[in-house]
Structure formats: structure tokens, C-alpha cells
Amino acid sequence: MNPNRSEEILKELERKAKEKEETFFQHIANRLGRPRLHTPPIQPVRGVPSFWRQYHLDFEERISLFMANWENLGGVAKRFGCKEDLVTFIRNEAETMQAKKLIRWQHPVLEQLEIEKTLPKADVTIWKESNREQLLQKAAEADIGIVVADYAIAHTGTVVVLSGATKGRSVSLLPTALMAIIRTEDVKTKMGEVLAVIQKRNGPSMPAGIHFITGPSRSSDIENDLTIGVHGPGIVYALLLDE
Template structure:
């Protein structure tokens, strides 16, 4: 296929729009418009990031946990504090039994694999994310519950952050009706700032394809301003803070 010869698609009509010449032409036109030569060195950016007073914003771990859980609850989510992963396991068993869930999907994360859910739930289909399987998206679409361990959380906004990887599908936190997010207490930052700075600091080839900040359940106010929960993404969202 033509694709393999050139990533930008040589031999295709659209290749001219993706060419280096076109890019240079554009940048030169911008510089001309701005009435100065082209800038190719990184400019001084004195206003980078949040204002100074905000950089100083921080909370003790207990305060972070409380604020995160409060915000998550106010958004229409449910938040519980748990002392260990065993407690998370027990919660999941109860949740599956009480809701009559038929299918549960979880990320391939050691914390979750260690729960022994598949063994405990005989009559429930328990799937672990498998990037080599063809039909993972369909599996996720059919799942009642998706379970993830989050990478980060931010107390101030009530946000969890999940990063994609071969072991962590983007669909797990998106397609099932209910999302159960395990939030290690140590992963909760006071605000978004440190998490975003962490993304800047990563080597470029180590940024995941998808970094998703999730703040409460899926919602819409498009019909007469009437709040609807769970329009496309999960409407039932649990945050289990562990530690």
C-alpha cells in the first residue's frame, strides 16, 4: 500500500497539504502577518502555567481525601473509604450480587488480578483486558461494570485520571454502565497542577495515546436544561479510596 512508502501519504492528492513545504509556507505566512521574521527558537514564556498564588495551593493527605470524596459525591458519584484491597474485593462481590450484573470487565492491573474475583464469581463472566484479543471493544460494550485502578486523582476538582496502555483499555472506563474506580490514597493530588506538570515532564515517547480526566458521571443538560446522567459514558460511578 502507498501508506507504507510514506507516512504522510505520498501519491495521494492530500499529500500536498501534509507536506513540509506547505507547513513552512504557513509558518512564513504567519510571521509575515505578524510583521517579523519567523521564530524558530523557543520564546521566553513568562506566564507559563497557573498564577503563583495557586502553585502554593496544597493540602494534607487527609484533607485531600475528604475534599476528593466530597466533590465526587456532589457530582452524583459515590465515594467510599477502604482500608485495603481485600475490602475492595468484598465490595465488588456485594455490588455484583446485589445488582445482578452479568459481566464484569477489569484492567490487567496486578491489584485487581489479585482480588480473585473470577474464582469467587462462578455465574458471572469476569473478563480481564487483553489487548491481543480482537473483540475487546465488544466485550467492553457488553460489560455491566468496568473496574480500573486510577493513575492519579485531583481533590480540588474531584477528578480521577486514567492513562491508556496495552494493559489498560480506554473502553473499560467508558463503555460499561457502571464504573468502579479504585483510587490509592497516595495518588490523590491537591489539584490538577502536579498531574499536568507530570505529563510535561514525561519523555515524549512515553506519553500514552489517551490520558483521560474523569470528573463524575457522564452528563448532559441538552434537553430543556434538565440534567441527565449516563448519556454515553457510565452513569453510575464509584470511587473507592484505598489507604
């Protein structure tokens, strides 16, 4: 099929959708027995109960709750006082795992860590603007994917990553193991705080993908047996950095 025909089909679908749209909404209003609404309704209840808004943990409480939750889920949680210790840990783990291929975000924190230099024998791919197919292939083959969490949530033991040109979604998804580096100041008590900051920072234009990751990929679909690493990474590290 020529590309024009493909364009035509999509245009035709768009035309039909625009044509149908108002009838669709009007039908809803009719069923609800009132005229179509065009002004924002006032929400009697919006968001979480007030006792939950007031729930806040101290800095140290947040870190320890996050780490406890992450470990309960079957992940590895470690805290480092300086970059050097963190790099040493990553190198040791990569060597123990005999990781040959790694992939990481192009992120200021990771640039400073210089993981490539400490693992000279490994093939380390850096996710930046380039050929899509090639990046996907690299991510799919990688033993370890390394990202820097935008935020973390103590209450649920969750790492939050936002997508971008240098922050591929596949890096936290396709490799066998995931290492998420978390700056301790980015650990929040609860999800609401993270949602509010994301909205505030990004305004109306959200990143295409916001991913909340809570432990290793898992399934209980075969006779209720818990298996990890079904599609996503089965080995997950939360590496907290204090500086």
C-alpha cells in the same frame, strides 16, 4: 479499491502537507510583521498563578475533599482499609446490580483482588493484548468496568487514567457502571501536580490517551434537564484503598 491506491492517496496528502507547511507558517509570521521564529520564545507567564502553586492540602484533607467532590457530582465514594473489604464491597454491588458481565484492566492491584473468584457466575473479561474487535465488543456489553486510577485530583473530584496495552480506554467508557480503584497515596491536591508527574514519568513519549474523569457522564441538552449516563457510565464509584 486496492490497498495501494489508498496508500497513494495518503502519500499524496503527506506530500502536499509538507509542501504547504512552511508557506503556512511564513504567512503567519508575515501577518505578525516579523521574520519567522525558529527559537523558543520566552514565556512571560507560564502556568498557574503563584498563590495556586502554593496551594497544598494534607493527606487526610485531600482524601475527604476528593470524596466530597465525587459525591457532589452524583458518584459513590468509599474508603477501604484493606483489600478484603474492597473485594466484598465490589461483590455486593455487582450482585445487587445483577451484573452478568464485567471487564477489568490487567493491573497488579486487580490481579491481587481476584474479583473473578468472588463472582464465579459472572463473565469477567480481562483487558490485555489481544483481538481488538473482541475486546471492544466485550467492553460495550459489560455492566461494570473496573480500572485502577493512575492519579486522582482532590480539588475537582477527578480520576485520571492513562491508556496502555493492559489499560484499555474503553473499560472506563463503555460499561454501564465504572468502578475506579484509587490508592490513597495517588490522590493529589490539584491538577498541576498530576500533569507534572505524568510529564516527568513519561518524558517526551506520552501515552496515547490521558483521560480525566469527573463524575458520571451527563447532559443538559434536553430542556436543561440533567440526565446522567448519556454516552459514558452513569454510575460511577471511586473506591479508595489505604494499603
